[in-house]
Amino acid sequence: MSVAESEVPVQTSTDTLLEVRAIKRYFPILGGVLRRKVGEVKAVDDVSFVLKKGETLGIVGESGCGKSTTGRLIMRIDEPTSGSIFLEGKDITRMRGEALRRLRPNFQMVFQDPYSSLNPRMSVGALVAEPLIVNRRGSRSEQRDEVVRLLETVGLSADARVRYPHEFSGGQRQRIAIARALALRPKLIVADEAVSALDVSIQAQILNLLADLRKEFGLSYVFISHNLAVVKHVSDRVGVMYLGRMAELAPRDLLYSNPMHPYTQALLSAAPEPKRELRRERIVLVGDVPSPAKPPSGCAFHTRCPRVMEVCRTQRPELRDYGGGQIVACHLYA
Amino acid sequence: MAQPLLKVRNLKTHFISRNRTVRAVDGVDFDVFEGKVLGIVGESGSGKSMTSLSLMRLVPGPEGRIVEGEVLLNGRDLVQLNERQMTDVRGNEMGMIFQEPMSALNPVLKIGEQIGEVLVRHRKMSKRDSRAKAVELLRSVGFPRAEQIINEYPHQLSGGMRQRAMIAMAMACEPKLLIADEPTTALDVTIQAQVLDLMRDLKTNRKTAIILITHDLGVVAEMADDVAVMYGGQVVESGTADMIFENPVHPYTHALMESIPTIHESRDRLATIPGTVPSAANFPPGCRFADRCSLAQSQCHEKMPELREVEPGHMIRCDVVAL
Numbered sequence: 001m002s003v004a005e006s007e008v009p010v011q012t013s014t015d016t017l018l019e020v021r022a023i024k025r026y027f028p029i030l031g032g033v034l035r036r037k038v039g040e041v042k043a044v045d046d047v048s049f050v051l052k053k054g055e056t057l058g059i060v061g062e063s064g065c066g067k068s069t070t071g072r073l074i075m076r077i078d079e080p081t082s083g084s085i086f087l088e089g090k091d092i093t094r095m096r097g098e099a100l101r102r103l104r105p106n107f108q109m110v111f112q113d114p115y116s117s118l119n120p121r122m123s124v125g126a127l128v129a130e131p132l133i134v135n136r137r138g139s140r141s142e143q144r145d146e147v148v149r150l151l152e153t154v155g156l157s158a159d160a161r162v163r164y165p166h167e168f169s170g171g172q173r174q175r176i177a178i179a180r181a182l183a184l185r186p187k188l189i190v191a192d193e194a195v196s197a198l199d200v201s202i203q204a205q206i207l208n209l210l211a212d213l214r215k216e217f218g219l220s221y222v223f224i225s226h227n228l229a230v231v232k233h234v235s236d237r238v239g240v241m242y243l244g245r246m247a248e249l250a251p252r253d254l255l256y257s258n259p260m261h262p263y264t265q266a267l268l269s270a271a272p273e274p275k276r277e278l279r280r281e282r283i284v285l286v287g288d289v290p291s292p293a294k295p296p297s298g299c300a301f302h303t304r305c306p307r308v309m310e311v312c313r314t315q316r317p318e319l320r321d322y323g324g325g326q327i328v329a330c331h332l333y334a
Numbered sequence: 335m336a337q338p339l340l341k342v343r344n345l346k347t348h349f350i351s352r353n354r355t356v357r358a359v360d361g362v363d364f365d366v367f368e369g370k371v372l373g374i375v376g377e378s379g380s381g382k383s384m385t386s387l388s389l390m391r392l393v394p395g396p397e398g399r400i401v402e403g404e405v406l407l408n409g410r411d412l413v414q415l416n417e418r419q420m421t422d423v424r425g426n427e428m429g430m431i432f433q434e435p436m437s438a439l440n441p442v443l444k445i446g447e448q449i450g451e452v453l454v455r456h457r458k459m460s461k462r463d464s465r466a467k468a469v470e471l472l473r474s475v476g477f478p479r480a481e482q483i484i485n486e487y488p489h490q491l492s493g494g495m496r497q498r499a500m501i502a503m504a505m506a507c508e509p510k511l512l513i514a515d516e517p518t519t520a521l522d523v524t525i526q527a528q529v530l531d532l533m534r535d536l537k538t539n540r541k542t543a544i545i546l547i548t549h550d551l552g553v554v555a556e557m558a559d560d561v562a563v564m565y566g567g568q569v570v571e572s573g574t575a576d577m578i579f580e581n582p583v584h585p586y587t588h589a590l591m592e593s594i595p596t597i598h599e600s601r602d603r604l605a606t607i608p609g610t611v612p613s614a615a616n617f618p619p620g621c622r623f624a625d626r627c628s629l630a631q632s633q634c635h636e637k638m639p640e641l642r643e644v645e646p647g648h649m650i651r652c653d654v655v656a657l
Contacts, residue, residue, distance in 0.1 A: 062522035063493075169610060199377040199611075200549060204593035204604035211603070226522065229552075233595035233604070256597060270527040271597050272552025274579055284531060285524045288492045 016089070017188055017220050018051040018074065018107075023083030025069050029293060041293045043069040044080070045244035045300075048319070053187070056214065056221040058235030058252070060228055060267075064292055066244040067224045071192045074222060075109050076100060088187070105135055105184035112193035114173035118165040124151070124176055125161030131183040150179040153216075154209060171202035178209065182217065190222045195230060207233060228271045232256055237325070240264045243292055243300040246319060250326035260328045262305050299331065307332060338365035339510055339543045340389075345403035347381075347388045356615045358384040360567035362403075363641075364560075366511065369541040371533075373558030373575065375551060377590075379611040381567040382547050386515045389545070390430055391420045407511065426456040429504030433516035435496035439488040445472070445499050446484025452506040471502040475532055494525030501532060505542070512536065515547045530557055551594055555579050563587045566612055566622030569641070573648035584650040585627045621652070629654045 024046055031038035044066040051057050059067045072078040074085060076092055084093045087107060092100065108131075111117040118127055125147055132143045148158045154175040165173055174194060181189055191210070195203040207230065213219060225231050231238055232252060239249040240263065248261040259265045266283040285304045290296055296303050302312040309331060317329040347359035359381045366372045376382040387393050388400055391412060405412040407427060412420065424430070432438040440448055449471060450464035459467065465484060472480035475498040488496055497517060504512055514533065518526035534557065536542045546557055554561060554575065561578040563571040563586065571584040582588045592605035609626040612618065618625065624634040631654060639653040 062524060171610075200551075201377060201590060201593045201607045204595075204606045207595070208603055208606060228523070229595040229597045232597055232600075253600075266524060268597060270523045272526075272530075272550065272556045273596060273598060274551045274555040274591065274594070275596065275598070282527060284527050288494060288525070289522070 015053050016050055017053045017055075017087070018222070019084075019086040020050075020070075020074065021048050021084045021086070022046050023048070023070070023073055023080040023085065025066075025073055025078065026081045039293055041291075042244050042295055043292055044073065045295070046083070047241070047244070047246050048083075049239055049246070049249060051188070051220055051222060054214075054218065054220055055236045056223055056234055058223045058225065058231035058238040059241060060225060060231045060238060061241035062226055062267075062289065064243070064289055065241040066292070067226075067241050068192055070241070071109070071190045071222065071224045075107060075190050077109075105131075106186055107188040107190065108181040108184065108186040110174070110177050110181050110189060110191045110194045112196055114170050114177060114197060115165075117177055118173055120165055122164075123161065124156075124163055124165065124168075127165070127176060128161075128180045128183060131180060135184060137184070146183070147179075150182055151176075153182070153213070154179045155205075169202075171198050171206060174198065174206055175209070178206075178213070182213065185217065186219070188220050188222070190224070192224045193226070194223075196225065196227065203230070210234065228268060240267065243290065243295050245300055246327075246329065247301065248326070248328045248330075249319070250328075251324065254324055254326050258326075260322065260326060260333065261301075261330050262307050262332070263301050266306070299329075336367060339368050339408065340366040340545075341404070341406040342389070343404045343406070345385065345388055345405065346401050347384055347393055348399065348401045349397045350399070350401075351397050354615045357567050357617060358398075358614050359388055360614075360617075362562075362564070362567075362569055364562050364569065364572065366543045366545055367559075368510065368543050369537055370559040371537055371544040371546055371557050373554035373561045374545060374547045374564060375549065375554050375561060376564035377549055377611060379566075379614065380564040381614070382549075382564050383515055385564070386430075386513050386545065386547050389513060390424060390428065391415070391417075422456070425452050425504075425509075426507045427509050427511065429507070429509040429512045431497070431500045431504050431512070431514045431517050433519055435493060435500050435520070436488060438500060439496060441488055444485055444487055445491070449484075449499070449503045449506055452503055456507045467506070468502070471506055472499065475499070475502045475505075476528070492525075493521050494528060497521060497525075497529050498532065501529070501536075505536065505540075508540070509542070511543045511545070513545045513547075516549070517546070518553065519548065519550065526553070533557065551591065552596075563590075566617060567614055568622065568651060569649075570623065570651045571649065572641075573645075577645070577648045581648075583644050583648070583655055584652050585629050585655065586623045589628075 023044055025044040027041040027043055028037040029039040061067045073080050128147045128150055129143050151160050156175055195206050223234050235252050237251050238255045240247045242263050248264045259268055266285050269283045287304050298314045299312040299317050302308045311331050317331045319327050319329040321327050342364050345359055345362045349356040362385055374382045389405055400413050446465050446468045449468040453459045453464040453467055468484050469480045472483055477483050518529050537544055558575045561575050562569045565586050571587045582591050589607045607626050612622055620635040620637050621639050624630040639651050641649045641651050643649055
């Protein structure tokens with residue numbers, strides 16, 4: 001079945017920080033005696049979106065939906081199989097080496113696991129200073145001062161400099177990772193499940209910190225998470241991914257109050273809600289998520305969709321704008 | 335009121351080594367009733383997981399031991415049983431499911447064999463009968479292709495499927511009590527909904543008593559009839575789920591509720607709890623939450639508060655708010 005190019009009206013204006021156009025990332029599956037390519041895992045399968053300066057875009061979805069891979073493609077720690085990525089108007093899709101390194105200060109990443117994202121053999125001071133040293137920012141003493149400033153900004157004391165990551169808790173390590181990400185004053189931070197490994201009360205501290213830093217440093221975020229409530233809390237717009245595709249993308253309030261795609265509806269209804277009076281009718285999806293190595297034909301969600309129609313089995317729906325910035329890929333509305 | 339199926343009284347599980355004692359569970363009381371779900375809520379370091387391991391007598395030794403207290407299952411104190419007697423109870427009167435289904439299932443045994451093992455051990459079934467019963471059990475937890483699944487290995491199943499297989503295994507001998515320690519934390523939200531549905535079914539149709547241990551308040555609010563909130567190895571608040579969620583009284587419970595973002599509400603800033611959880615090796619003398627509590631007074635740091643009733647059935651461990 002032909003894969004439709006998204007029809008998302010892609011605006012490239014001066015306030016666009018990041019533009020992602022029809023990116024795909026297919027991983028080959030090698031098999032047989034000669035290790036030939038016998039299949040592909042379609043981790044990201046034609047995704048497009050735009051991030052404006054100062055905005056937070058949340059990307060939400062369950063395991064295997066391709067959100068983390070999308071984060072890595074944006075960060076160019078992986079290269080898309082096809083499609084393009086523009087950072088501040090510059091095409092970074094195939095950039096490598098020195099050219100890419102020179103742009104690195106503009107976009108940084110915070111990872112999920114605060115226990116593996118910090119080199120255990122480096123002191124906290126060395127970890128936070130590393131971006132400054134590698135990019136030759138400032139003199140030795142200026143770098144030292146900046147490290148102290150950064151640590152204090154994230155709520156850690158200056159004496160953390162001489163200690164090692166294992167001496168800190170998960171939440172504190174995530175603060176260190178954030179301090180490191182801020183060192184070069186990036187315009188964009190990609191946070192991939194940055195609070196998922198943290199206890200609830202620590203999560204709240206880090207989310208508040210990210211909100212404060214956004215204001216103070218004029219940051220834009222791509223916030224990737226499987227947690228719908230957390231994403232709602234931090235995002236201006238939210239994209240919902242399923243099996244490598246964008247099912248729906250809308251301004252935050254609109255998505256949560258009026259989800260159009262059946263998957264979004266099911267996802268929102270499945271989230272447990274502490275306050276009884278706010279609970280809605282639950283849509284329980286039947287079956288498991290198909291493998292991205294063998295995605296269903298037509299609409300990837302058709303095998304579990306409570307409102308599936310004949311056309312859904314054969315034709316992949318295109319993303320269309322339904323007003324108010326709400327973009328949905330679903331035959332129900334086409 | 336009916337007699338509780340399980341009565342836990344003053345349970346203390348400590349890890350004792352030469353230079354220190356870690357008081358992971360430090361005086362916990364609760365009751366669990368047939369056909370009801372008790373949710374035990376707490377963050378890392380609260381002692382909730384060690385509580386469930388204590389009930390199952392699976393505390394890692396030799397440093398770890400239940401040093402005090404009673405765990406009365408149908409009037410019989412499990413703490414006093416020897417290992418052979420306890421093995422008869424586990425899997426038979428008491429079923430357990432854990433957080434990571436991949437590590438809890440034996441990777442080298444087929445699903446049918448693992449479920450069958452429970453039946454052979456406790457019901458003295460023949461291998462053939464146990465396989466037939468395994469198929470039936472898998473069907474009852476929502477596997478339409480049960481005859482094929484019994485021949486598959488855990489790695490061939492998805493996370494949600496593994497967890498359902500674990501539930502089948504835990505329920506094989508129709509235990510009166512099911513202990514579920516973070517059963518859906520590692521699962522996607524839509525799969526979690528399926529697994530919770532299944533557990534609700536067990537409670538309603540089989541009258542299984544369930545202890546559900548989790549840090550996820552949303553899951554507790556949905557599933558639990560009764561709730562116990564743990565902090566610093568102790569229960570700091572307990573009551574029916576309605577009481578705890580409509581009217582959280584203990585400062586910790588209250589702060590916890592305020593710090594969680596929810597889908598249906600919008601808050602600019604999340605309330606946070608300053609400081610960190612105290613180390614179980616080094617608890618302060620008085621209330622363990624005092625140094626993070628906005629309502630703490632001088633007596634709080636000196637005297638350990640007892641559990642007090644704020645309304646019938648609703649207990650809190652606090653000297654400031656209760657009075």
